[in-house]
Amino acid sequence: MKKLLSFTLILILSAGFITSCKKDKGEPPVLPPAESMSIDFTNFVSGAKSAGLAYDQKGTENSNWEFAAVVAGVWRLILNTTLVVPVASFKLAVNQNPVFLSDKTWQWSYSVTVLGAAYNARLTGQIRTSDVLWKMYITKTGTSGFTEFLWFEGTSNLDGTGGQWIINHSYQFVEPMLQIDWIKSGTSIGSIKYTYIRALKDNRTADPLKDSYITYGLTSTALNAYYTVHYYNGLKSSDVNVEWNSTTYNGRVKCIDYLGDSDWHCWDSNKVNIICP
Helix, strand or coil: CHHHHHHHHHHHHHHHHHHHHHHHHCCCCCCCCHHHHCCCCHHHCCCCCCCCCCCCCCCCCCHHHHHHHHHHHHHHHHHHCCCHHHHHHHHHHHHCCCEECCCCEEEEEEEEEECCEEEEEEEEEEECCCEEEEEEEEEECCCCCEEEEEEEEEEEECCCCEEEEEEECCCCCCCEEEEEEEEEECCEEEEEEEEECCCECCCCCECCCCCCEEEEEECCCCCCEEEEEEEECCCCEEEEEEEECCCCCCEEEECHHHHCCCCCEEECCCCCEECCC
C-alpha cells in the first residue's frame, strides 16, 4: 500500500513539474516586421548613374528628382551591400519554428542563400520586463566563409509598436555601423531612421559619415512619403528634405547647400522639373 501511495505521489509531482515547465516556457516573442530594417527607395532607384555626391547637373530637365535620387542612393547602397545578408536572413525567420532555450529565450535556426552564397542564421529572442532582446548570429559556409559572429542585435516593444536595431559592419570589423529606429503605425511601418554610427573606417581613420542619417516616413498629406537627410557631402554636412507621392511619384526637394536657397524644387509624375504649386 505504501509503495502504491509513493508511486501515486511521484506521478502527481511529476505531472505538476511538467505542467510548471510548460507554463514557464510560455509563448515565443512576436518577430518585428521585416520592413523594420528596410527603407523604401523604390521611387529613386534609377537616378544618376553614380551614387557619389559630386553630382552637379542643376538646371537639367530632371535635376530636381535626380538630386533627390543621388542623396537617397547613398543609403540605398548601404541597404544593397552591407545590409543585404542580415536583412535577407531576418526576413526568413518568420517561416521558421522557434525552439525554447531557457530564461524566456527562444531560438530560430535555419539556412539562407543570398546572392549565391550559403549562410547559417541563428536568431534569439529573449522576453524581458518591458521589451524583447534580439540577437542574430550569422555563419558563412563555402568559399570565403567565416565563423559565427553577431551581425546585429536590437530590441522591440512587447506590443510590437517599435524598436531599434544595431547592425555591425562585418565579420572582419564586428563594430556598430548602423542604428535603425523604427515605429509601427497600425499594420505598417510609420517611420524608419538609419543613423550611421561607425566611428572609424577600415583603415582606422575617422569616418566622416558618422552621425549622418536618413529618416523615411509616411503621412496622410498629398505628398505622403518623405525623407529627412543629414549627410556628409565630401566637404561638410548638409541637410536635405524630400517629399513625394508614393502613387503618382511627383514630389519636391529642398537643400540650401546644393540648391542655393531654402525653397522647394519640384518635379512632376514624369520626374521633369516644374515650378512648385
